Amino acid sequence: MSGQDPSTGVARYLVSRAARKAPPGLSARLEEEWLADLMARQGAFSRLRFGLGCCWATRVIAREFGAVAATAGRSASGQRLLVAYGGGYDFSRFSRRTVALIVIVFLHVAAFYAYLTGATRRIVDGAFPPINGAVLVDHRTLQKPARLPPPKLMTPTFDGLPTPRIPVDLPLDPKTITLTHSALPHVPPIPLQDSKPVRRVVGGPGAGFPDTEDYYPPPARRLGEAGAAAIRVCVDPNGRLTADPEIVQSSGIAQLDGGALRLAKAGSGHYRPTMENGQPVSSCYAFRVRFRLENQ
């Protein structure tokens, strides 16, 4: 057919292809019948839909009539109806679509059941071994430092030491003694107000000084270590450190001493300077940093 539009060609192809897949006894009849009915339809879309419908019809017909096809006699029109409609035709209880749907539903139910019962967790745990965490215990805290025995002080004895001889009869050298009382210069007396005692207020951590809790070493906190360390700092009149702070009395725990030193360094600029007669001066002084657990 030379003047047909492409959609009609496609529809004819679909119809012919569908009819060829029908049971052999029905194939020729269905092709002629469907092609005639196709030409009775108007519109490209309608014909394409008809062709697709024939494809589906072939599947149904093949399922119902395909297994046993034999000459079953002539119909009233004299044509052979090649379908023996016995009980032996291949009629699946479920179509493939139904089976696929059942399988999908089953998989969903199985997955949901596995999720509810924790089977997925077991599968994941089987695939990936769990990470075993262990808390490392610092045994230093378990061993209390042994008390040192009191020192044995030895009393020094001076028995047997030679008695020093101090010569008192030294010859006078006339060259060395030239001054006389009358030759001494006059030294004015020091006024009493200059000897007034200095009023000194030792400094310490001032406003804005960091919080001790922020410098509590986490390992020491975890191990329950607490204590106090004395720090010596040198501070200028502006409250800034002029030298590195140093430990003058250890807490007995190196981590706490380190935390105290870091705190002292971080506090530079926030120290209260030592005041002498109301004036800030550079000075060095010591103060204690106490690390205390919350429940203590």
Next chain:
Amino acid sequence: MGKRDDVRISLQTLRALEAFLENPSDELSGADVQKRSGLASGTLYPILLRLESAGWFVSRWEAIDPVSAGRPRRRLYRLTPSGLARASEIFASFGRGVPA
């Protein structure tokens, strides 16, 4: 003959039958039935074959000359007396009645 008389009566089957019951003596092609019933081709043709195998329909080729008619011959279906009786019973059970 091996025909199966037990036809599954679905809603689509009823619609196909209804197209014939408008005038039981008419011979209709698949295109005509489709036009009257509104069924899709994928549904209609298996029903026609099923009812024909069950003895409700008979079919024949249209007696025309395709060259002079300018179109291919069609397959025409017609209700058999037994098919008409069975269809009438079914519709009567629904209270629909059958056209005279």
